[in-house]
Amino acid sequence: MSKPAQSHKLLAIPGPVEVTKEVLHAIAQPPLSHVSPEFVAVFRDCIQMTRKVVDTQDGQPFIIAGSGTLGWDQVAANLVEPGEEVLVLKTGYFGDGFADCLRTYGANVEELKAGRGSIVELHRIEAALRSKKFKAITITHVDTSTGVLSDVKEIASTVRRISPDTLVVVDGVCSVASEEIRMDPWGLDVVLTASQKGLGAPPGLSILIASQRAIKVFQTRRTPVTSYFASWKKWLPIMTAYGNNTPAYFGTPPVNLILAYHASLKQITGTAPSLDERYRLHKQVSQRIKALANQLGLAQVSQDPEHAANGMTAVYLPDGVVASDVLPRMAAKGVTVAAGLGDIKDKYIRIGHMGTSVVDAKRGDIDTIAESLQASLKEARAAKKDIVEETP
Template identity: 75%
Template sequence: MSSLPKDQTYMQPTHKLLAIPGPIEVTDEVLRAVAQPPVSHVSPQFVGVFRDCLNMTRQVVDTRTGQPFIIAGSGTLGWDQVASNLVEPGESVLVLHTGYFGDGFKDCLRTYGAQVDELRGELGVPVNLHAIEKALKTKKYKAITVTHVDTSTGVLSNVKAIAHIVRQVSPETLVVLDGVCSVASEEIRMDAWGIDVVLTASQKGLGAPPGLSILIASQRAIKTFETRVAPVPSYYSNWKKWLPIMRAYGNNTPAYFGTPPVNLIQAYHASLTQITTSSPSLQERFRIHQQVSQRVKAIASQLGLKQVPKDSANAANGMTALYLPDGIAASDIVPRLAAKGVVIAGGLLGDIKNKYIRIGHMGTSAVNAERGDIETITNCLQESLEEAKAERDARLSSAKVSVVTEV
């Protein structure tokens, strides 16, 4: 259990509400954990915290036998772990593309020598299930990668259905889930659905500060790694280095390869404890995220904003991506909300980057209604839109008057 003193309280200083799709707002308990004096990474105190983190991480993705890796780094490090440890040079991987982060995973795989094929969904649409089945019947793939929620578009992929197709058509193919923007805000049942890898990071639905690369590998994935022929073309992300460390901590024994970020892991422990042992329950958290998502999207619709995902059934529950009205750009809206104390994100896709905005509503902002974060976000969004529309209309009116005067 955490060693943090229970008699200490911590109130966060006044700050702008962070409403991007990660990093997200964190609870006082999580922030207090970061602020504790560092402890030895091989002390019994810390070893117990790390062991608990491994066990609670399994709970969040619903696996009994999966092997978690908790390593200092961003979520991107998960791509390197997959590409270097599970895919040997020349082996084929099928990447399902629903936005910016599909491109990133593809580039990472190719960096390590994989032969990558790509199935792209239309903008705002997941990859077609029939196309996936056809591709798997056509060619043997070592792995298939799925971005559960692509943060650039807010598109949610049906992981359960995709994994079912893989198990039916190409059971030897590893199912790799990029869950950076979905773990703890979208339901994931790793064992039941037959997922081999879930990779994520600490700063989104898991409700901790940035800095931890978190990956859970099935025993099938571990066996694939242990029987690979080619040497692992990486040093820092090499599971030969990290697997003994994770197993040791899991057995309540200290071990060393690289110094873990002890304060971040203390913070992660505090958040996981809230997620897995406090009210609401984990299953209830998923339901609340759905309810909050529907509410945000319904308000956006009332304001005349259209979602980037073309079907609400394929829209993420932890974030919302919204097209802006004609004549209004992300650069018109984002600063307005920031001036009101709410930080949202602009677009990420090059062709439409300034035409849409992205709002995060996951973790404590969604689950703890008493904070009032969702009301603050939607109210400020409405005010900012009204201001931007008025400015746009005045600009257009002025342009018309100018034209008439010139005539």
């Protein structure tokens, strides 16, 4: 006899996140031909709306099947030639990954590593930029492992002042559509992200926007691109064609994922709530979750409230309590949150609050997350106390 299907658990990890019914409806449609007029129009709209989300007039979106990690490969393969210098700002696990990817493609990587839960200070960035010529600097806007929010605007301004030819590359996988990001006004050259976090679609799309300056750097490179699938030589004509409402082919796009992305983008770029209002709502909910954590005696991994992400919260657990004590209890109450990453992964948990769970208060997701966390932590503490009391 088959087991009954389990009810849906609220997904409150830092991505994937909950999606709207319109997104679910879109992905459940019969597939379209990727060269049909209907699909070409959808792809064209996605390119235009993606520009709007990151605030660029002429940035070139690349919407390709893959995870956010593919964005690293695109940067390393297309914009950095073997032997060129790249400055990587590291505020957690994902800065480590970007550095590793760049080295794989032959870049000389210099790392500026922050203390755990901290940002890389501007004076260190200034000193590094004055020490040598860097082809690019990479910034993890929100490192999903720590919840640290880097000040991209201020860093980009510093780069433009000291080393104006250096490309400013932002890993916005855990920030786009949940944190303020303004590509043209801030002078950013690349913003890379993915579909499954603030953009409110299922995982599976690598989304990257390149400035025209970055495109020119790619077009004038001296050596061949060292990737096949990630090569802009293959993808730039495709994206240009779709942007001009014309079908083109290199690799078959994930049609239904793009339909889902289109549905979410229509909601994100619609008149209400505006992008600015979405940012305000994410900040408001973030403050609520962080205040609850403080009330429960849980210290944040991010040490400075001014540099804490608004789309997620990472908190240390009390002494004697580990992630495996809390996560199953929250799951039993219908909420899925994430353990930590790296060498302290058992000592903290990560809670995602992005997208429709934040924007649509009627869903009650944030109330559910708060109640589950509070009750589960109480149970975990009580269980640990009982074990201690029973120990002879």
